[in-house]
Amino acid sequence: MSGGTRLENANPVIFQRSGERLLTATDEDEDVHDPIDDREIFDLIRSINDPEHPLSLEELNVVEQIRVKVNDAESTVGVEFTPTIPHCSMATLIGLSIKVKLLRSLPDRFKIDVHITPGTHASEEAVNKQLADKERVAAALENLSLLEVVNQCLSTRNI
Amino acid sequence: MKESLSLVQKLSAHPDSRCWFVSWSPSGTLLASCGGDKAIRIWGREGDSWICKSVLQDSHQRTVRKVAWSPCGNYLASASFDATTCIWKKKNDDFESLTVLEGHENEVKCVAWAPSGNLLATCSRDKSVWVWEVDEEDEYECVTVVNSHTQDVKHVVWHPNQELLASASYDNNICIYKEEDDDWECRATLKGHTSTVWSLSFDAAGQRLASCSDDRTVKIWKEYPNESAQGDLSWKCICTLSGYHGRTVYDIAWCPLTGALATACGDDTVRVFKEDVTADPDQPVFSLAAQMTRAHNQDVNCVAWNPKEVGLLASCSDDGDISIWQFQEED
Numbered sequence: 442m443s444g445g446t447r448l449e450n451a452n453p454v455i456f457q458r459s460g461e462r463l464l465t466a467t468d469e470d471e472d473v474h475d476p477i478d479d480r481e482i483f484d485l486i487r488s489i490n491d492p493e494h495p496l497s498l499e500e501l502n503v504v505e506q507i508r509v510k511v512n513d514a515e516s517t518v519g520v521e522f523t524p525t526i527p528h529c530s531m532a533t534l535i536g537l538s539i540k541v542k543l544l545r546s547l548p549d550r551f552k553i554d555v556h557i558t559p560g561t562h563a564s565e566e567a568v569n570k571q572l573a574d575k576e577r578v579a580a581a582l583e584n585l586s587l588l589e590v591v592n593q594c595l596s597t598r599n600i
Numbered sequence: 601m602k603e604s605l606s607l608v609q610k611l612s613a614h615p616d617s618r619c620w621f622v623s624w625s626p627s628g629t630l631l632a633s634c635g636g637d638k639a640i641r642i643w644g645r646e647g648d649s650w651i652c653k654s655v656l657q658d659s660h661q662r663t664v665r666k667v668a669w670s671p672c673g674n675y676l677a678s679a680s681f682d683a684t685t686c687i688w689k690k691k692n693d694d695f696e697s698l699t700v701l702e703g704h705e706n707e708v709k710c711v712a713w714a715p716s717g718n719l720l721a722t723c724s725r726d727k728s729v730w731v732w733e734v735d736e737e738d739e740y741e742c743v744t745v746v747n748s749h750t751q752d753v754k755h756v757v758w759h760p761n762q763e764l765l766a767s768a769s770y771d772n773n774i775c776i777y778k779e780e781d782d783d784w785e786c787r788a789t790l791k792g793h794t795s796t797v798w799s800l801s802f803d804a805a806g807q808r809l810a811s812c813s814d815d816r817t818v819k820i821w822k823e824y825p826n827e828s829a830q831g832d833l834s835w836k837c838i839c840t841l842s843g844y845h846g847r848t849v850y851d852i853a854w855c856p857l858t859g860a861l862a863t864a865c866g867d868d869t870v871r872v873f874k875e876d877v878t879a880d881p882d883q884p885v886f887s888l889a890a891q892m893t894r895a896h897n898q899d900v901n902c903v904a905w906n907p908k909e910v911g912l913l914a915s916c917s918d919d920g921d922i923s924i925w926q927f928q929e930e931d
Contacts, residue, residue, distance in 0.1 A: 574796065575899070577725070579663060580681050583663060
């Protein structure tokens with residue numbers, strides 16, 4: 442996807458993928474109220490593709506379940522993501538992909554906040570501000586070439 | 601005294617899309633809305649309810665972010681992410697596209713008419729504010745491009761009776777412009793917000809300006825007599841409303857008829873604040889008079905007071921709906 446250009450982080454550390462979620466008896470029971478939990482949100486974002494490497498955000502440890510906070514009752518979702526290197530130029534794109542995935546998957550009532558894990562990126566504040574600006578996110582998603590890149594990050598990979 | 605907000609009507613204005621902004625015509629009889637579906641809709645009252653009178657589409661290629669009526673009510677301007685501003689002329693009950701103003705490098709975020717109707721201002725993500733002059737032949741000419749902001753400019757608004765322009769930006773600042781020898785210059789930079797300033801509203805007399813921000817506060821600014829010799833304007837923050845808004849405050853509207861201050865917030869709530877009239881004018885006190893939690897199912901993007909009907913308030917949301925509210929004060 443990087444089109445033959447030099448990789449910013451040529452040898453990233455690769456992490457183990459987590460196992461499948463264990464289903465319990467109540468999960469299948471339609472009569473039991475089943476609020477959206479951290480693991481479900483994590484499952485939505487863990488297989489997003491890294492824009493540079495043929496690896497998922499989970500395998501690069503960009504997203505972790507402990508950095509996902511959902512409050513179903515208050516309809517809020519907070520996700521912190523950790524760029525692989527502090528000057529990663531893909532940070533905004535990765536954050537945008539996470540945001541778009543959640544916007545498309547969750548009910549409209551949810552307020553979705555995507556931030557960089559504090560202290561892990563040189564332009565943390567600027568990236569966070571841009572991701573929080575829904576007007577700029579809306580404008581970015583009307584940009585067809587950018588939308589295509591985001592959709593590639595969100596597409597299911599065949600290994 | 602007890603105040604309340606009650607729902608008059610809910611309109612599914614821009615289904616499957618966002619409704620970004622609403623604007624009342626100067627007579628208060630029409631409401632224009634715009635949204636992510638690239639369309640503009642004109643709403644008017646029929647009997648007891650508001651209905652869609654016309655749909656203006658096929659002129660913009662992308663989201664229509666804001667709309668503004670000329671002071672005479674015969675023209676409508678629309679600002680779009682497609683980097684253009686369209687001017688529409690009212691013909692009987694319909695509108696025709698008169699001209700398209702081009703020049704901004706990218707998304708136009710806001711458009712506003714001066715009280716005289718002879719000037720128009722636009723602002724954009726390209727960090728600039730443009731002032732356009734309109735002549736009798738409906739020709740538009742850009743007279744100034746001002747680059748006082750260092751980031752995306754979100755909003756422009758004219759003073760209610762002077763040729764004074766204010767703008768709000770992603771750079772957290774507000775700029776005030778005045779004409780000097782055929783050139784518009786930034787004469788004051790209002791600093792105080794700690795994040796994006798999304799919108800501005802002057803009070804009826806134009807002596808004070810209210811601003812709202814991503815920092816979840818509202819600030820009231822007041823003009824003071826000139827202290828410096830340079831001719832710069834002196835605006836000071838005289839009040840900060842904090843602790844009321846749960847998320848970003850996207851819009852603010854100061855009612856010219858009642859002085860009530862309404863806010864549109866990312867926590868889906870519409871709030872109305874009233875000023876304590878006995879307080880020191882240099883240290884005003886505003887208190888929450890009414891609030892409608894879950895006024896919409898998603899973020900509230902805009903609030904607008906009807907310019908003629910006391911207490912009639914319109915709001916719109918990411919859920920695509922417009923709501924019309926009646927704000928009532930009971931003794």
